[in-house]
Amino acid sequence: MNTETLNDTLAMIDRLKTVCANYGLANDSSEYKIITESFLYKYLNDRMLYELGKLDQFKDCESVSAIEERYRGLDEDARAMLPYELGTVAIIRPEWMVSSLYNLQDDDFAKTFDTALLGIAQDNIDVYSVKAGTESITLFQGVSRFIIEANKRNDFCRSLVGSLVDFSFFDAFSQGYDFFSQVFEYLIKDYNKDSGSYGEYFTPHAIANIMARILAPAGDMNVTVYDPAAGSGTLALALAHQIGEGNCTTYTQDRSQKANEFMRLNLILNGQVGSLANVVHDDTLVSPRHLEPDGKSIKTFDYVVSNPPFKADFSQSRDQLASDKYGSRFWAGVPKVPAKQPEKMAIYLMFLQHIIDSMKPDGKAAIVVPTGFLTAKSKIELEIRQNMVNSGMLRGVVSMPSNIFANTGTNVSIIFLDRSKQYDHALLMDASKLGTKEKVGKNQRTILSDEEIERIIKTFNGSQEQDDFSVIASYDAIREKRYSFSAGQYFEVKIDYEDITPEQFHAEMDERMGKLRELWTEGERLQREIEEQMKAVHLA
Template identity: 50%
Template sequence: MNDNFVIQTKTLIDELKAVCASYGLGNDGNEFKIISQVFLYKFLNDKFAYEVKKLKPELTTSNNWEADIAKMKESEYQLLKFQLGESTAFLKPHQLIGYLFNRQEEPDFAKRVDDTLIDIAVSNNDLFAVKTEDGQKIQLFERLTEYVSSKRDAFAKALFNKLTLFNFENIMGEGFDFFSTIFEYLIKDYNSDAGGKYAEYYTPHAVSKIIANILVPEPTSNVTIYDPSAGSGTLLMNLAHAIGPDKCTVYSQDISQKSSNLLRLNLVLNNLVHSIENVIQGNTMTDPYHKQDNKLRHFDYIVSNPPFKLNFEDDVDTLNKKENKARFFAGIPNVPKKKKESMAIYTLFLQHIIYSLKEGVGKAAIVVPTGFITAQSGIEKKIRQKIVDSKMLAGVVSMPSNIFATTGTNVSIVFLDAANKENVVLLDASNLGTIVKEGKNQKTVLTEEEEIKIINTFTKKEAKEDLSVVVSYDEIKAKNYSFSAGQYFEVKIEYIDISAEEFTAKMNNFEAELKSLFIDSKSLEEDIIENLKGLKYE
């Protein structure tokens, strides 16, 4: 990874945030929309430039390539649209950053910028729009300068002055590691959804890496990958990277429009534009969108870090409908009377994922609260029984506490594999990692060596002392369907070879110590009795 490019890109993000702060939008709810969309516009502009210059190498030496392509005949320019391919947004000469930058002193510059963004969104809607569950399209851009109450032209100028300081063309060849780092930095201040239903936008790197490497231990191609609670798509991006962006198609759904927009940006950065049409904003539990032959679609790979507890009280009647009985085979969690937000919604996602796996070949990884793996009754127990009785469990990894800085809940990763009919790996990684401070919270961080240790132990199905066990389905049934590695660790008894004389000496020593303890106890008892006799009661 080119560290200089990372620094430059992060600097651009910081500069855009500084502009927003200067115009009264710092930590404002609309700051996220402006930063993410301006960043995306900049990236699409430079990607267009990068691809056009590959088609017309003479433009690389031009002093003003934007002016040169503006002189092209309309028919020749339209030909570029077909030559570029569908991963690149098609921009017209007057929509390029350089063109707008040179007109910032003209009247109504802010309106020109907003009109341009809307035009780009409309003309590229088919490829870049996110759909809602009822078929509506959420286009690429909004009228961004209208979020500023005054001095809109000055605000637009300030943004464009930052956009010309850095060129993404130089980093188009960088890979997943680069863009995942940039994406994480871009959204770090917006990684929550106060008051919303799905609150986690970014799954920790260690969790994502472990999941991707365990699910894809060897090359595969032409597969579908799915996340029913996608957030910003961290798990999907890691999985797609492990498979290869050109070898998989991404499907997702999430109730949050904000997270769906983040996912779209993530797909653009990671050469997965062809999957944007499969990004759906909507409620997966009540209105699952992805279907095939009028039935819910089944996927090769599913990953999910679903919300653990949320109030879905308003959806209970819908969830209990007859058509959902097969999907929610273990039942609908109760709505707690006093704390409705504690409804165990993750159990619904688990059931939905099991139902959505391709029969016989599907694989999945789901982040769950660790309490799930040992619950003795209820929906949790029924789900574990279904997984074991159907012989579709690959294993479980119990993670260290505070692997998520934003929650103190201990988590485990349940790995499903419809093809795994024999031994299962149960791994307890709770003692690994180092605790570090992250803001006001503590977070446990795994070293790269620890991540590799977990991945290799799991994929090789190795039993390691105090770390992992390899058990059969029958053994799991005998332990009341427990998925906790600790319940299968053998009790170790150490045997030491000693002579008869040594044994007698040790026994005599134990006997002497025991006599001494009895004497001390007798003396203490006599002192207590004497003290009690001396007490006078009135």
């Protein structure tokens, strides 16, 4: 990885944040939109120029500025051919390029900048929009509106463009997933503070890496990947990278608009532009939008990964989800809404059922759940676990260390399902003692080392039993323990024995009896002192 290029990219992001801070928008709800739109605008600008440089008519251009000048000079027919030559690369009109706007002397620059962003979005709507129900959310919505004082909008927009002009993504385009995953995490780290609420989960890359490498250790070909509560897309993108970005198509849905905007950005940065049409902004439980050609049954996938919200307020749609219309999908039942705290409805149980129904007959899945699910005795939890075992698809469970998420104390486990063969046993792993504690902001987070991640993956994929770490439990044994998925309940209890001679035994006993006599003597002395003190108090 090119560290210098990474640092330059992060510095550019910092400049954009500084502009927002200078205009009073630091930590404002609009800041993430301004930062991500400006960043993406620059990324698409440079990507187009980079790809233009590969075409025959540009190969003699020795600099970026030369490519830009050649592009500006193309006639209308040549420019009309570019979408066919560049494929899914966004086309930006010459007058809307970063350098063009930067050099433009315009008394209404804010309007010009917004017009450019909206125009780029409209020109590329067929590839770069996201579905929102039956409508579409375009690539850009403009940024000047977030400055309330109209007389400051021109300078604000000029400052944004000025923060972009001296940076180039050209060296970054040769980097891979590891590079852009770091850039993406840095880009959104300040705008993903609501983890735990619906659609706002940001799954640590360690967990994403473990899930991807256990699900598809050798990659795959021509498959589909799905996340019904995708958040910013960490899990789906990690699995797509493990499979091979060109070997899979990604499908996601989430009801959070912010999460979907992050998801779209993540896909673009990681070369999954072809999957943008499959990003849906809508409520997965009430209105699943990925359907089979009949338009009625939900689509099934080769791989499903998800870190669904554990709890959320679904009080308005709970009765609807519990109706006969949804009965076949939520076969284990719908949890009740807590009367005093509706936001604590165990909504992850609904996603578990949805995920099982979204798997192909030979599909595989990995789902993050609260560790309490592994042993919960309530009807819904028990019936879901029974389904996983009795259908022969429970491959295994990994219980993770506490605080693996910096902003939630909930202990989590990962459940792995596999319908490609019939299992009669599962590998249960207790990795809760791994990792080291690290302070992240005001919270503590557990960090897994590379060696610990490798241990988890190799032990699981190799079906290895290790003392007090992993055990292979037969389905019959799991049934006997009321379908408990907790590894600790299956570990063999071992008692260490040491052979000693009769002389050693008597010597050990004499030593221990001597210590006991000393303790008894000391106890009697203390008792006498207490009695004497009590008499003195009484006489006084």
